[in-house]
Amino acid sequence: QVQVTQSGAEVKKPGDSVKVSCKISGQNTYSYGISWVRQAPGQGLEWMGWISARRGDTKYAEKFQGRVTVTADPSAGTGFLEMRGLTSDDTATYFCMRDTPVQIVPLRDFLVGPWGQGTRLTVSS
């Protein structure tokens, strides 16, 4: 059974950077990708980016291009989300989820998920 576990809550100041981790266990290390999704308090889901663990291919939402970097260490079954130049608008819960392993989409007959439990990020001076 695949399990997804994220790192703990973070409190940062404006201008800081943050790096969140996402460990996927119970899965062939190379046959997955990881998507990152955030949710501001009381708001909807916002897709941020994706990485293929096997090839390291990445995709980003235009809004986050250049400020967010997603990486992966397949040997550790772990993905990372790094975000720089934090502002109060980045206060949100950040989720990772197991996602398509390949860059070519659509990928049919693929069950996205499970999701991690979420990492709460608070940005405040």
Place this chain on the structure above:
Amino acid sequence: EIVLTQSPATLSLSPGERATLSCRASQSVDIDLAWFQQKPGQAPRLLIYEASKRAPAIPARFSGSGSGTDFTLTISSLEPADFVIYYCQQRNEWPFTFGPGTKVDLK
């Protein structure tokens, strides 16, 4: 990027009633649309993928339909645990995008 619109924003119903949630895409996404359910304080979970396929362990009262730009999630008979928020996501092209969500609440 593909923009998804969900309607209504809030659906007020009673247990046992039928819920019909809509998701519309700004351009065709073929059948590459998923539905997620999110309960308060929890991560979302997959209900439906490829527009109409139920994910494992999802009750049969949940069904999805549609293709191209118009999609529907139907809950045939609402149970108390179903009064939460539902999101659609297109997975046809990058960037994957979510709709704004529909909240199903108690009338």
